[in-house]
Structure formats: structure tokens, C-alpha cells
Amino acid sequence: MSNSPKMRRMLAMGVFYVVLTAIAFLFLFPFYWLLISAFKTQAQIFTIPPQWIPHPVIFNNFVELYRETNLFRAFLNSCIISGGNVLLTLFLCSLAGYAFAKYPQARGHGKLFNFILASMMIPGAVTLIPSFLMLVWLHLINTYWAMIIPGSASAFGIFWMRQYMSSNVPDDLVNAARIDGCTEFEIYWRIAVPISKPALAALGIMQLIASWNNLMWAFVVLRTPNMLTLPVVIYLLQGEVRTPFGMLMAGGLMTTLPLILAFLFFQKQFVAGITAGAIKQ
Amino acid sequence: MKNEAESQWRRDIIKYRHFYLFISPFFILFAAFSLYPVLFSLFLSFMKWNGLTQWKWVGLGNFTSMLYDDILWRSLWNTLIIGLLYIPPMMILAFIFAQVLNAQWLKLRAFYRAALFLPCVTPMVVIAIVFSLIFSSEKGVLNYAIMGVGHMLPFLHLKPIPWLESESWSKTSVAILVVWRWTGYNMIIMLAGLQGIPTEYYEAAMVDGAGMWERVKSVTMPLMRPTFAFCGLLSLLGTVYMFDEIFVLTNGGPGVSSMNFGLYLFNLSFTDFKFGYASCVAYTVAVAVFFITLAGLRITRQREEAK
Incomplete structure (x- = not known):
């Protein structure tokens, strides 16, 4: 079943869109980093592992x-x-x-x-x-x-x-x-x-x-x-x-x-x- | 006879006075901020002047100083290396995305286009500072990702990279930033080029039994050559005169390892106030770039005709 050309095409399409979307997200990443860093304290910005979503959300920067x-x-x-x-x-x-x-x-x-x-x-x-x-x-x-x-x-x-x-x-x-x-x-x-x-x-x-x-x-x-x-x-x-x-x-x-x-x-x-x-x- | 020609001339000027009236505001500003500067810059090339005292004629002195200006040569060398580091990956990425966006069946087209294109409308200052966070050697998210990969694939022996602290990596960091910033711009230009190729060509190639790869190679590539040349030309100028990217991200450092020509010229002009010497350098490089461009265009055209 998985060898049928239709399945293979769909699989290729899936991989294609995943790669494309990954690159697009890579390009958007700095914007995301800008956005979340604006709501972090200095210490939160430099924690390892990084906080992907600021916790807690800080408004003090503004x-x-x-x-x-x-x-x-x-x-x-x-x-x-x-x-x-x-x-x-x-x-x-x-x-x-x-x-x-x-x-x-x-x-x-x-x-x-x-x-x-x-x-x-x-x-x-x-x-x-x-x-x-x-x-x-x-x-x-x-x-x-x-x-x-x-x-x-x-x-x-x-x-x-x-x-x-x-x-x-x-x-x-x-x-x-x-x-x-x-x-x-x-x-x-x-x-x-x-x-x-x-x-x-x-x-x-x-x-x-x-x-x-x-x-x-x-x-x-x-x-x-x-x-x-x-x-x-x-x-x-x-x-x-x-x-x-x-x-x-x-x-x-x-x-x-x-x-x-x-x-x-x-x-x-x-x-x-x-x-x-x-x-x- | 002469008088008649003259009065005809005058009549024409009066008849079309609106033409001259309408272009004059532009030409006044153009004269003040383009034409006059070009001439005055040439004049300054032969002077020694800091902007305050009386200028002094030094003849070709500025030109000979250039030969012994190590930082100038270093900055030109850096310009070349940065260009070689970013132009090939940027062009390839831009071309692939232009091809993909040109496909009729693609879904989410607006999203992909905006994602690649947004970087070139954003203020460089902001983005360079975000990148300096991402590139930070100990707490940066890029090194965090590299170490993550290193843990999964230990045989690669990955180490954190001193992106902005090391002389050997600073140019690469600048190149990454530039790829991020300018890929979308080149993509749009290439997309316009692709859309200018008549679909009949592809159809004819398909009738001849050409596969996808063959169609790209024998239809797209040759017809896109002028577009590639244009993108190449823009990138050449962009690399030589690049300022914001480097000024904010590394300010040419560490040392002068990422100083390009644009930043060096800015420093000569507005940090050192060597107005005479800076004009001379600007002029010489502009003329050199002009001839390199000309030579490049001629080579592309000759290849075109050889086909």
C-alpha cells in the first residue's frame, strides 16, 4: 500500500511543506525573540535553558x-x-x-x-x-x-x-x-x-x-x-x-x-x- | 539667421515653461544634494581638511596614502570575504523560494512570502540587537541549539561558538544576519523574473519530455541570467556600502575583523573628520566598483551572445 505512487506523492508533499514551514519559522524567529524578550527581566532573558514563553510576563520594561x-x-x-x-x-x-x-x-x-x-x-x-x-x-x-x-x-x-x-x-x-x-x-x-x-x-x-x-x-x-x-x-x-x-x-x-x-x-x-x-x- | 534660431529657442522655452517649472524644485534639490556633492567631493579628494581649518592642497597625496592604509585594505578584504560568505547561500535560498512561490498549487503562499520578506522592512538597529542576544556565546539561544544537537549527536564534537567575540567568527555572524535580512528582497526580484518567463516555454519543454530538473536547467536558468546579474550587482553594492548591519552588530570588531568598507568610510568621515582623505577613498572605490560592475555586465552579455 505504502508503495503506491499516490502515497509516495503525498509523503513527498508532506516533507516539502514541513521543510518550507521550518525555514519560514527560522526567518520569523528573531521577531518572536524580540517579542518575548520585551516581556522578560534581564535575568529571564539570559536563563539557560531559555524561556520560550516568558514566565512570569513582565510589563516593567515598558x-x-x-x-x-x-x-x-x-x-x-x-x-x-x-x-x-x-x-x-x-x-x-x-x-x-x-x-x-x-x-x-x-x-x-x-x-x-x-x-x-x-x-x-x-x-x-x-x-x-x-x-x-x-x-x-x-x-x-x-x-x-x-x-x-x-x-x-x-x-x-x-x-x-x-x-x-x-x-x-x-x-x-x-x-x-x-x-x-x-x-x-x-x-x-x-x-x-x-x-x-x-x-x-x-x-x-x-x-x-x-x-x-x-x-x-x-x-x-x-x-x-x-x-x-x-x-x-x-x-x-x-x-x-x-x-x-x-x-x-x-x-x-x-x-x-x-x-x-x-x-x-x-x-x-x-x-x-x-x-x-x-x-x- | 542666428538670431532667428535664438528666438525660436526662446519661444520653445516659453511655450514649454511648465515643463521647466515642474522639474525645477526637484532639480534644485538634486543640484544641492547630488550634483554639487559629487563635484565638491572630487575637489576634496586633492585636499587635506578636517572641516574646521582652511583646506590645504596635497595633490595626489591622498591617493598615495591609500596605498599604505592597512585598515583600508583590511576593510576591502573583509568586504570581499563577507560577500563571498553570504551571497551564494542567499541567492540559492532566494531562488528556491522564488521557484516555490511561483508554483500555482502552493498553499499558504501569503504566509511564506511575508515570513521571508518581513526582515527587510524592519529597522536594522532593533534586529541587530536581537541577533546579538541570539549570538551571545554563553547564554545565547543559537549556542544552546548547537549544544542540543551536540548532545544528540556526540560524534560531531560540537562546541559553543564565540560568534561575536572571536576574530575568525565575526564575519560569519554578519553574513548570517545579512542572509536573514536580504533573502526576501532578492526572492521578490527573482519571482518577478520567473513570472516574466512565458509558460509556453515550459509546455514545449514538457512536450519534449523534459523532467522538472531539466526544465529548470534549460529553460529557467538561461532566461533568469539577467535577473541573477541584477541581484548580484545589488549585492555587490550592498556589501561594499553596508553600514547599519555591521555598525550595530559588531561595530567592525573584534579588532577590525568585521570592518567593511562602508563602516570604515563612515569612521574616516565622522569620527576622524578626515574629509579630504575620506572623499578620496570614497571616490576611488566608487570608480573601482563601477568598472567591476561594467566588466561583470559585459561578461554576462558575452555569454548570452555566445549561446
């Missing part, structure tokens, strides 16, 4: 986090910076993307666009120091603007918006609006932007993740404790001598959750964005 750090302020800073960066990026890239999609006859159109594409080859490492100095000269160090402005001129964003708008915003509609007496900006704002919502969502979620997680730049341009973003605050919680891991994990949980929720909510758009980035080459 209380201490609230008392000892300025986490709420950091959360607010992160929201303002990420929100500002996403909105500015979406506005700049969709406006320029619209221009590149709908005025192909303008002089220099092709050259300027190729120039933008070529600039995607420049690694951030080369522009690091001069960008920093630029912010120093503009007296923007330790302001939200220092985090919001530099990353918002995204060459990929322009490329992405242009692709979408040139194939999804009909020229007839644009011309009809023009005859009806709409100004060029109104056509962009009232017609092109609403049509391009899916592309905007994809670009927005990618920018949000990059901006929320940005550690290096935050380190360089933010100076005073009241300006720091969540990743920096979490990083600085690590002590030279003793690191309060429970508190760190509680803070880590609060830093990670908004992104996981945003990702699960916008999964489709995010995947679409990455895929488009891959196809462009």
Missing part, C-alpha cells in the same frame, strides 16, 4: 522605557521626519515625473531625463560629506529639515512616476482639461495625481521604510536628545558596561510594529515597487 527615555518624543520625531520625507518625495517626484511624461516635446527633455537616470549610479558614500557640509552652511543641522530634504530628490522616484503617468494618464484627458480652462498645475493636481494613486502608494511605502530606518544620516545630522529618532534612541540605549536588554527589546518592539503593520497593509504596492526597480535595468 514602564521603565517611558520613565527613563524620551521615547514618546523620539516616536514623534520619527513620525514627523518620515511623514515629511514621504510627502516631499511624493510631491517632487510626481510633479517632475508628470512633466517628463506629458511634455515630451520640450527642449532638453531627453537629455535631462538621461541625466537623472545616470545619477542613479552615484553611490551615497561619495555625496556623504558634501551633503553634510551643505546642511551645515544652510544652518539646518539638528533640524527636521536635515532629515527630510536630502533624500527626497529621488532619481528612482522620478523614473517610477514617469513610467506610470506616461502609460496611465491619457493625453486626451489632459487636452480636454486644457480646453476647459484648467491651468497646467490643476491638470497635474486634479487629474494626474488621483489617477496615479497606486504608483504613489508604492513609492511612498518604500520611502517610508527607508526613512524610518535611517540610522547613519540621523547619527550625522541630529545632535540634541530632543531631536533624535527612534533608531538612534534605541542604539544609544546600549550601555558601555551593562545593556538593559529588556528595555531595549520593548523599545525595539515599538519601533518595529508600525513598519510591520504598514508593510502588511501595503504589501502589494511594496512588492510592485521593488519589482519595478528590478525591471528598469
Whole structure:
């Protein structure tokens, strides 16, 4: 009986799913560790054998986090910076993307666009120091603007918006609006932007993740404790001598959750964005 | 005649003024934070400057200093080793999962995709700290698991591994973290590549009597080559300029055993404030990486044409 091909197939399928699921759980494991460690004391975190389910469940880490750090302020800073960066990026890239999609006859159109594409080859490492100095000269160090402005001129964003708008915003509609007496900006704002919502969502979620997680730049341009973003605050919680891991994990949980929720909510758009980035080459 | 051309030119600019108006906000920021930095960085490459005093022309001095900069060479070597440690397993895992997720009959697809993909949306700081707990040599859960296996299979002589404390293991630890973080990203790119392969090709191969393995070898692999090249290119850039992962997990240590180029450059710039020398190093490596990329793409293309 067990030698029948049907049985063998089912067995193979079973093994296949077990292996697949095991790997998936391996990938989820650090999240699980983050979650349970947030509800453990320092001693519980380091017991051997490890406590797979915290016993007892401790909420003190969150209380201490609230008392000892300025986490709420950091959360607010992160929201303002990420929100500002996403909105500015979406506005700049969709406006320029619209221009590149709908005025192909303008002089220099092709050259300027190729120039933008070529600039995607420049690694951030080369522009690091001069960008920093630029912010120093503009007296923007330790302001939200220092985090919001530099990353918002995204060459990929322009490329992405242009692709979408040139194939999804009909020229007839644009011309009809023009005859009806709409100004060029109104056509962009009232017609092109609403049509391009899916592309905007994809670009927005990618920018949000990059901006929320940005550690290096935050380190360089933010100076005073009241300006720091969540990743920096979490990083600085690590002590030279003793690191309060429970508190760190509680803070880590609060830093990670908004992104996981945003990702699960916008999964489709995010995947679409990455895929488009891959196809462009 | 010349005047006419000029006025035509002016008329065109005025006619399409909205085009220039709409791209100008972007181009102003682009000029300030991309174009100008690229040029200024080149200028700084020939200077000695700490950001405070007047800069001093040193000619090619920075370039010759690079030749004698042991830590720079060490960091480039580490970059290479870390890349070799993580890129092959990551690519294989990403490809297998892309294949699996591409199968129509797969159940729980959303779960598998999310599980592999969540790591690359999470803040690196948090995850690197979780990994430092997992990697902890005496109380870490990874060594606990290794010892568990060691008890069951004593002939393997497994010992706890000093993941973050030993110079010979620190690169491996970084590589594990990077595999965990970036497999899902590469998987999505490969999945897009797989979905671009017309199903007729597979059907034709099946008519010719090709088994599953043969179909992968003679249909999927050749058609996926550009996608693999793209993933390879991203990984190359990612390894050279990687920062968060290493900065938080090991900070380059112990010693400089896991210091990659990205972290070294950050330290040169914002710990040592050697703005001139750092610019020079950044420029040289960027140009080198650019040519390596170009050479790599040319080789893939030549192979393509040879087929």
C-alpha cells in the first residue's frame, strides 16, 4: 500500500511543506525573540535553558522605557521626519515625473531625463560629506529639515512616476482639461495625481521604510536628545558596561510594529515597487 | 539667421515653461544634494581638511596614502570575504523560494512570502540587537541549539561558538544576519523574473519530455541570467556600502575583523573628520566598483551572445 505512487506523492508533499514551514519559522524567529524578550527581566532573558514563553510576563520594561527615555518624543520625531520625507518625495517626484511624461516635446527633455537616470549610479558614500557640509552652511543641522530634504530628490522616484503617468494618464484627458480652462498645475493636481494613486502608494511605502530606518544620516545630522529618532534612541540605549536588554527589546518592539503593520497593509504596492526597480535595468 | 534660431529657442522655452517649472524644485534639490556633492567631493579628494581649518592642497597625496592604509585594505578584504560568505547561500535560498512561490498549487503562499520578506522592512538597529542576544556565546539561544544537537549527536564534537567575540567568527555572524535580512528582497526580484518567463516555454519543454530538473536547467536558468546579474550587482553594492548591519552588530570588531568598507568610510568621515582623505577613498572605490560592475555586465552579455 505504502508503495503506491499516490502515497509516495503525498509523503513527498508532506516533507516539502514541513521543510518550507521550518525555514519560514527560522526567518520569523528573531521577531518572536524580540517579542518575548520585551516581556522578560534581564535575568529571564539570559536563563539557560531559555524561556520560550516568558514566565512570569513582565510589563516593567515598558514602564521603565517611558520613565527613563524620551521615547514618546523620539516616536514623534520619527513620525514627523518620515511623514515629511514621504510627502516631499511624493510631491517632487510626481510633479517632475508628470512633466517628463506629458511634455515630451520640450527642449532638453531627453537629455535631462538621461541625466537623472545616470545619477542613479552615484553611490551615497561619495555625496556623504558634501551633503553634510551643505546642511551645515544652510544652518539646518539638528533640524527636521536635515532629515527630510536630502533624500527626497529621488532619481528612482522620478523614473517610477514617469513610467506610470506616461502609460496611465491619457493625453486626451489632459487636452480636454486644457480646453476647459484648467491651468497646467490643476491638470497635474486634479487629474494626474488621483489617477496615479497606486504608483504613489508604492513609492511612498518604500520611502517610508527607508526613512524610518535611517540610522547613519540621523547619527550625522541630529545632535540634541530632543531631536533624535527612534533608531538612534534605541542604539544609544546600549550601555558601555551593562545593556538593559529588556528595555531595549520593548523599545525595539515599538519601533518595529508600525513598519510591520504598514508593510502588511501595503504589501502589494511594496512588492510592485521593488519589482519595478528590478525591471528598469 | 542666428538670431532667428535664438528666438525660436526662446519661444520653445516659453511655450514649454511648465515643463521647466515642474522639474525645477526637484532639480534644485538634486543640484544641492547630488550634483554639487559629487563635484565638491572630487575637489576634496586633492585636499587635506578636517572641516574646521582652511583646506590645504596635497595633490595626489591622498591617493598615495591609500596605498599604505592597512585598515583600508583590511576593510576591502573583509568586504570581499563577507560577500563571498553570504551571497551564494542567499541567492540559492532566494531562488528556491522564488521557484516555490511561483508554483500555482502552493498553499499558504501569503504566509511564506511575508515570513521571508518581513526582515527587510524592519529597522536594522532593533534586529541587530536581537541577533546579538541570539549570538551571545554563553547564554545565547543559537549556542544552546548547537549544544542540543551536540548532545544528540556526540560524534560531531560540537562546541559553543564565540560568534561575536572571536576574530575568525565575526564575519560569519554578519553574513548570517545579512542572509536573514536580504533573502526576501532578492526572492521578490527573482519571482518577478520567473513570472516574466512565458509558460509556453515550459509546455514545449514538457512536450519534449523534459523532467522538472531539466526544465529548470534549460529553460529557467538561461532566461533568469539577467535577473541573477541584477541581484548580484545589488549585492555587490550592498556589501561594499553596508553600514547599519555591521555598525550595530559588531561595530567592525573584534579588532577590525568585521570592518567593511562602508563602516570604515563612515569612521574616516565622522569620527576622524578626515574629509579630504575620506572623499578620496570614497571616490576611488566608487570608480573601482563601477568598472567591476561594467566588466561583470559585459561578461554576462558575452555569454548570452555566445549561446
